[in-house]
Amino acid sequence: MEEMAFVKIRVFVTVAMLLSSTLTGCHLESRNPPTSKTLQVSMDEVSKRSTITQNVTLGVGNTLKLQLGSNYSTPYRWAADAKIGDTGIMQQTSHQYVAPSTDALGAPGSENWTFTALKPGTTTISTNYSSFVGKNTPPVCQYSVIVTVQ
Known part of the structure; x- marks a missing residue:
């Protein structure tokens, strides 16, 4: 028992x-939360939408990667230095163009940024896709991400 x-x-x-x-x-x-988050926007979306806004939540010390469709066979480029509303919350650490994985003429690649979350708060990161030919050409697409760091 x-x-x-x-x-x-x-x-x-x-x-x-x-x-x-x-x-x-x-x-x-x-x-x-994960130490890295990636947000992607295809070239198809960039060409169809004039404004794109996304949201993301990160922890302090985490990395945000943005991959925005871009076609270097045209005169359009994303602004390499993204505008950050509060640089005390987020910091841009890199930007690069990644060529398409195909040899097809006119195939799009992407422009990639990396940011680091520095302290808690909310800020906006934005960039514009516009032509480098001509003066004061308006952007064909404006991208923004609202970032909340916890």
Whole structure:
């Protein structure tokens, strides 16, 4: 009889420990967002929409990567230095053009930026897709991302 009670207690303790570790793991997982997030906009979207706005939430120290469709076979480019509303919250660390993976004439590539989250807060990062030919040409597409750093 005592042995049966001991087995029941042991099973109860084991189940309690498993539930506790599972619940703790889920709780901690939700508090630690991924260290890097990537937002993408295809060249098809860029050519069809004049304004594109996205939202993202990051943790302090996390990296945001933007990949915006771009076609260097045309005179249009994204502004390399993105406008950051509050440079104390986010910092641009890189920008580069990535050529298309095909040899097809006129195929689009992408322009890629990397940003680092510096401190908690909310800010906006924006850039414009416009022609470098001519003076004061209006952008054909304006991109913005609202960034919340926790």
